[in-house]
Amino acid sequence: MANPIPRSAVFAVLALLLLASPCLAASDVPFIVAHKKASLKRLKSGAERVLVSVDIYNQGSLIAYDVSLSDDSWSQELFDVVNGNTSQSWERLDAGGLISHSFELEAKEKGMFFGAPAIIKFRIPTKAPLQVAYSTPILPLDILAERPPEKKFEWAKRLLAKYGSLISVISIMVLFVYLVATPSKSGAAKGSKKRR
Template sequence: MAARSALLFALLVAALSFTATAAGDAPFIVAHKKVALSRPKPGVERLAVSLDLYNQGSATAYDVAITDDSWPKEAFELVSGEVSKTLERLDPGATASHVFVLETKAQGRFQGSPAVIKYRVPTKAVLQEAFSTPILALDILAERPPVKKFEWVKTRRKIWRAGVSCFLRCSVYLPGREPIKIWWGKSRQEETLIYLWFTVLVAGCLPGETLDS
């Protein structure tokens, strides 16, 4: 009786192990959807939609069909690419991308739906289905604050002046003395005065003189 129970337990463990292995030996599609907005001309919003796929599983997915038809045709015009694409296969660890471009003149807030990915697994009769990540709501043709060009010019001037000031200033370190900060003058006369001041401060005498005199 004990031997029979042990045999049944061993068979149960083997069956569970086989089921876990079969379930783990399958493709697992991860898809990321993103949209980039731009305005090629006033009153027109351009949407570059991209879908990045990655097979995170341990088996190959076949006949991978990508479909992103959540864009109403009465509001969005397809100007480049297609909203759907089919891949022959996607091996484990492999990636694939799909890009298409839309344009719209309809102003407002739009919430798109995730893209749908269907693929075939040889060990299963029905098609497998996955969904991409969702996207945030899009503000189509929303008002954007104008760029203040004059403020940018003023900022650049301030940065340039600060950079020049840092470049014209230096410090001299002498043994037993505090660091001496030097500002280079804007004119030849100012540079001469600074040179004389620095010579007297460091050497204790004017140029051409000696300490004995």
């Protein structure tokens, strides 16, 4: 049977955390958060392209300087860069700011691909060495996989299943307003006869 942790130790750790938290909260630094996304786009020629975008946020209270992005997880044996660059740099990223970078690759081989996080380096004015942050990783990509052909009207069926009753009510209301707002032909003919 394991020894229980004494209450005095738990209270001591909690007190230490409470005392240290204002010091951590008061420190003014940039705080970089990066989100990496990738999606596949099948071309008519049978080739497949990977669209990659990285959003870099500065959630801190100070400006981050000399910001650079490097995403070297895309091997040249497996991918060709078609549009953009896998690395980029910026002079600064303001507090609360956002930088977005995207590039496009063409896949050379079929198979599953697991991408690593992108690396973001930045400088804090009060510290000489570069700081490093990592983006979120991407979900595995099944490159050039056999996919069943998309069924036409599949999206329409899903919309009708989800919003069918709402669409019916709106259609009836629009038809009612149209009928009320549009003069009838018989009423227009009677009005023209009276003028003569």
